[in-house]
Amino acid sequence: MNFDMGAYSVYIWPAYGISALALAGITLWTLAAWRRAKARLAALEKRPSQT
Amino acid sequence: MSPFAILLTRDIRLAARSGGSAALALSFFALVATLVPLGVGADLKLLARVAGGILWVAAVLAALLSLDRLFQGDFEDGSLDLIALSPLPLELTALAKITAHWLSTGLPLTLLSPVLAVLFNLPGPATLILFFSLLIGTPAVSAVGAIGASLTLSLKRGGLILPLIILPLLAPAVIFGAGAVSLALDSLGAQNALGLLAAFSFAAVLLSPFAAAASVRLNLGG
Amino acid sequence: MNFLFRYANPHEFMRLSGAVLPFTAVATVLCLGVGLYLGFSVPPDYQQGTTVTLLFIHVPADVVAELAYGAIAVCSLLSLVWRHPLADTAARAAAPYGALFTALGLITGSLWGKPMWGTYWVWDARLTSFLLLLFLYLGYMALWNAVEDEARAARAAAILALVGVVNIPIIKFSVDWWSTLHQGESIVSGKVAPVYLWPLLIMMLGYVLLFLTLWMVRIRTVILERRARNLMQAGTP
Numbered sequence: 314m315n316f317d318m319g320a321y322s323v324y325i326w327p328a329y330g331i332s333a334l335a336l337a338g339i340t341l342w343t344l345a346a347w348r349r350a351k352a353r354l355a356a357l358e359k360r361p362s363q364t
Numbered sequence: 365m366s367p368f369a370i371l372l373t374r375d376i377r378l379a380a381r382s383g384g385s386a387a388l389a390l391s392f393f394a395l396v397a398t399l400v401p402l403g404v405g406a407d408l409k410l411l412a413r414v415a416g417g418i419l420w421v422a423a424v425l426a427a428l429l430s431l432d433r434l435f436q437g438d439f440e441d442g443s444l445d446l447i448a449l450s451p452l453p454l455e456l457t458a459l460a461k462i463t464a465h466w467l468s469t470g471l472p473l474t475l476l477s478p479v480l481a482v483l484f485n486l487p488g489p490a491t492l493i494l495f496f497s498l499l500i501g502t503p504a505v506s507a508v509g510a511i512g513a514s515l516t517l518s519l520k521r522g523g524l525i526l527p528l529i530i531l532p533l534l535a536p537a538v539i540f541g542a543g544a545v546s547l548a549l550d551s552l553g554a555q556n557a558l559g560l561l562a563a564f565s566f567a568a569v570l571l572s573p574f575a576a577a578a579s580v581r582l583n584l585g586g
Numbered sequence: 587m588n589f590l591f592r593y594a595n596p597h598e599f600m601r602l603s604g605a606v607l608p609f610t611a612v613a614t615v616l617c618l619g620v621g622l623y624l625g626f627s628v629p630p631d632y633q634q635g636t637t638v639t640l641l642f643i644h645v646p647a648d649v650v651a652e653l654a655y656g657a658i659a660v661c662s663l664l665s666l667v668w669r670h671p672l673a674d675t676a677a678r679a680a681a682p683y684g685a686l687f688t689a690l691g692l693i694t695g696s697l698w699g700k701p702m703w704g705t706y707w708v709w710d711a712r713l714t715s716f717l718l719l720l721f722l723y724l725g726y727m728a729l730w731n732a733v734e735d736e737a738r739a740a741r742a743a744a745i746l747a748l749v750g751v752v753n754i755p756i757i758k759f760s761v762d763w764w765s766t767l768h769q770g771e772s773i774v775s776g777k778v779a780p781v782y783l784w785p786l787l788i789m790m791l792g793y794v795l796l797f798l799t800l801w802m803v804r805i806r807t808v809i810l811e812r813r814a815r816n817l818m819q820a821g822t823p
Contacts, residue, residue, distance in 0.1 A: 314623060314626040314627050315626055315627065316626060317636075318636040318639070319635070319636055320635075320701075321635060321636045321637045321701050324637065324640070324697045324698070324700055324701050325636065325637065325639055325640060325697075327697060328640055328643060328644075328693065328694045328697040328698070329643060331690070331693055331694075332643045332647070332690055332693075332694060335686060335689075335690055336690075336796065339682070339683065339686055339800065340796075340800060343800045343803050343804055343807070344803065346804075346807050347803050347804075347806065347807045347810075350807045350808075350810040350811045350814065351810060353810075353811075353814045354810050354813055354814045354817070357814050357817045357818065357821075358817065511745075511749055515729065515742045515745060515746055516729075516732070518733065518738070519732050519733065521732075525725070525728050525729060525732050528721065528724060528725045528728055529725040529728075529729065529746060531721070532718045532721040532722050532725065532750075532753075532757070533749065533750070533753050533757075535718055535757055535760065535761070536753075536756050536757055536759075536760035539760045539761065539763070539764045540760060540763075543763070543764060543767055546767065547767070560760070560763070564756065564760075571752075575745060575748075575749050578745055579742060579745055582738060582741045582742060582745070583738065583742075
């Protein structure tokens with residue numbers, strides 16, 4: 314693999330960097346929301362409904 | 365008078381009464397036309413170049429001013445429910461409101477535009493094209509605007525969302541309208557641009573009553 | 587159509603998506619990995635030099651940007667015409683991802699533009715169309731948030747999405763027409779040399795799989811949130 318982008322490095326790496334950050338970020342957000350929802354539902358299902 | 369005509373004259377009269385929506389739109393239009401040279405400089409050649417775009421954008425924004433009240437007033441006092449129950453199909457109601465809106469904003473703006481074109485040093489032939497582009501294109505602004513107005517009629521602060529929703533949809537009108545003026549300025553034929561604008565307006569006025577009626581129904585029915 | 591309605595039931599959707607997700611997730615990672623490896627192994631383009639590597643993250647982002655809006659439009663149609671119960675949830679869930687990929691397309695396009703055309707922003711037809719698409723996404727999400735009653739919000743958003751999707755070809759056409767008016771030639775050429783085609787296609791597939799995976803997880807999350815809300819409301823007198 315060739316990582317030497319020469320003169321264009323200053324454009325290519327930020328583009329890849331921002332893409333990677335944004336995609337990783339939204340993936341983490343998605344997974345965190347999923348885990349939160351799962352945990353909340355599990356907690357509610359364990360507890361018998363209180364009146 | 366037909367139900368359509370009754371609704372039309374009623375809406376025009378309401379528009380004229382409530383703060384004179386035509387006067388408001390015209391003042392806004394003229395103000396923007398005044399501010400831009402202040403912001404951009406008095407280079408007359410530059411102003412002539414940007415006149416089409418600036419005046420078109422200003423006209424769209426001015427027409428936007430009264431759009432959020434298009435259905436909201438009738439919705440709030442319950443008359444929209446009654447209107448929906450009347451024998452006039454809701455689509456024709458929407459068309460009547462679109463027409464009333466155009467007559468009280470788009471048309472006056474079009475009539476004022478040659479005067480403002482003078483401020484921008486726009487030559488005669490280009491001014492004529494500007495006039496016709498606004499005449500043909502402002503009905504589309506009212507039509508597409510009605511879709512946004514009907515979607516947001518139940519919102520208290522819906523006024524902020526309305527421009528966000530409809531401005532992207534109006535990009536073609538601005539492009540063809542201002543483009544026509546630009547072509548006229550270069551003494552190239554503007555017929556194609558005006559033709560495309562006319563097609564866009566025609567489609568907008570024909571189709572938007574359906575979308576607006578559907579939106580009104582969903583807001584009334586719940 | 588019946589196939590779609592079999593999975594209209596949230597339970598069925600959870601079952602199906604739960605089975606499919608591991609595969610799409612793994613496939614995503616594989617495609618992105620292979621795509622990136624290939625993308626960095628290609629020779630520089632004789633015209634664009636090494637900036638051709640931006641092709642591999644710019645075009646896939648654009649593809650997903652349009653795909654997501656198409657998905658929202660289809661879900662909106664299913665919601666309004668056939669009243670498919672999950673369609674509203676699916677449509678709303680897709681929007682943030684669509685908006686993000688659109689923004690990424692704009693950013694990568696802009697960074698590609700600077701070495702190619704000298705400025706960070708060029709009002710060419712593609713970039714301008716995608717800028718307008720970003721606003722369409724923002725308006726769609728704003729409408730969902732603004733209307734308080736969820737059922738009404740869903741239908742209003744569906745109408746807006748359908749109006750938007752009808753407008754998109756018109757907007758693209760008008761922006762194309764406009765760009766030839768002011769600049770003559772459209773700037774980005776459509777041809778891709780074969781050696782770049784494979785990394786591009788694999789990255790496109792990877793991006794699409796990523797979107798589908800995240801979208802499914804999001805829909806599942808909303809289903810669970812709704813169940814939790816129902817339990818809470820059942821528990822209180």
